[in-house]
Amino acid sequence: MPELPEVETVRRGLEPYVTGAHIDKVTLNRKDLRFPFPEGFKAALEGATIESTGRRAKYLLFRLSTGKTWLSHLGMTGAYRFEDFKFKEPSRYYEPDEDRKHDHLVLELTHPEHGSMKLIYNDARRFGFVDLYEHEADSPYLEGLGPEPLSNAFNAAEMAERFAGKKAPMKAALLDQRVVAGLGNIYVSEALHRAHIRPDIEARTLVLKSGKPSKRLEDLADGVRTVLIEAIDAGGSTLRDFRNAEGNSGYFQHRFAVYDRESEPCPTPGCRGVIKRIVQSGRSTFFCPVCQH
DNA sequence: CCACTAACCTGTAGGC
DNA sequence: TGCCTACAGGTTAGTG
Incomplete structure (x- = not known):
């Protein structure tokens, strides 16, 4: 699925609903995706609030109130969706997938305006992965990347x-x-x-x-x-x-x-x-x- | 350092 | 319907 435009589309879809959301609970339905979930991933997310979202290349970034950054790569088939979520406009209400066997990560969120919802990561092939950093600059995945093609650095x-x-x-x-x-x-x-x-x-x-x-x-x-x-x-x-x-x-x-x-x-x-x-x-x-x- | 291949894993489409 | 093969948006490890 995801090259830069698809990852940016995902980020824009998540942004209004996860920004300001408190992470009440995290459930890992298996121990790994492409790589094992990082040590302390669940504990680092639970209790934190998502302050902002970002994107670098094909990587999604979630900046947490604790200062840590949660990185997510969608691989070939990774996707996020919401459940138990009542959109204000009924036309945008989303019917959940029936096939849940590839739901690997579930975040229970509480948003000050939108209320409670689940954010679910589904990835059939599991080429996607997540990582966690004290500081964004610590990420080995972001190091050495070329310029963002939509920035002035690219010409x-x-x-x-x-x-x-x-x-x-x-x-x-x-x-x-x-x-x-x-x-x-x-x-x-x-x-x-x-x-x-x-x-x-x-x-x-x-x-x-x-x-x-x-x-x-x-x-x-x-x-x-x-x-x-x-x-x-x-x-x-x-x-x-x-x-x-x-x-x-x-x-x-x-x-x-x-x-x-x-x-x-x-x-x-x-x-x-x-x-x-x-x-x-x-x-x-x-x-x-x-x-x- | 460069260039290329195989591997990771599951689902689906098409041929027979 | 079933079986088999080829192929799929990405990245990394290994080889020469």
Whole structure:
């Protein structure tokens, strides 16, 4: 499910209901997700209040009144949902899932305005995980991440530095979280199509000799930014069963230009190409062999 | 340091 | 209906 736009959609869905909520009780339905729950996780959360939410790359962050930070990664299939929660507007009332066997973490919350509710983490494949820190800066997962693609720290010149000398294909370079933080398999294909760049050329070929960015790298930075912004505006993409915490699905998948569109005509105006699927480092890449070069 | 593969785990879609 | 295979949004450990 979750690349940067989906994680941001989840954060925005949780934010109004968990900010200011007191954590009354935490239940762990197993001892591990991808990794064991950290030592003292339950005890650290119980009795604390969630003061704010955040996101870095694909990591969700919950800052607690105790000063500690709870980090959550959704892996491939992780999802949060609310239960026992009465929305003020009845149309947004969420019917709980019937399949609870992958409910791994349950937080019982009391919110000053919204009352009591449960926040439940469900994750079929258990590639997700949580962690806990005295200070956010202690997180090994956040260390070494590249710039947030929607911040000023991300631009073509900055990418040029990180692409310099890289023989890896563009696809792999953009998936590398140390280069840009938050892109995944879908949005890499989409961003490269927007910039008309083939996914299988070496990353270093877009850097000029002086180390300065080329026009094509400027286009790529634009492609990354615009696709992420549009996807967030659409509430993320829904493949399989992704829902945000309010039970709504995203709509961006209807706007994929190339992802999962093998054999369909290329949507670039005037282009007569047909979308092709190739496999790079074990994962599908979709692109147009005519307008991407 | 770089580049690539296998592995983690479960569910689902498609072929027969 | 059932059985089998391929594949799925991510990251890490291991190899060369």
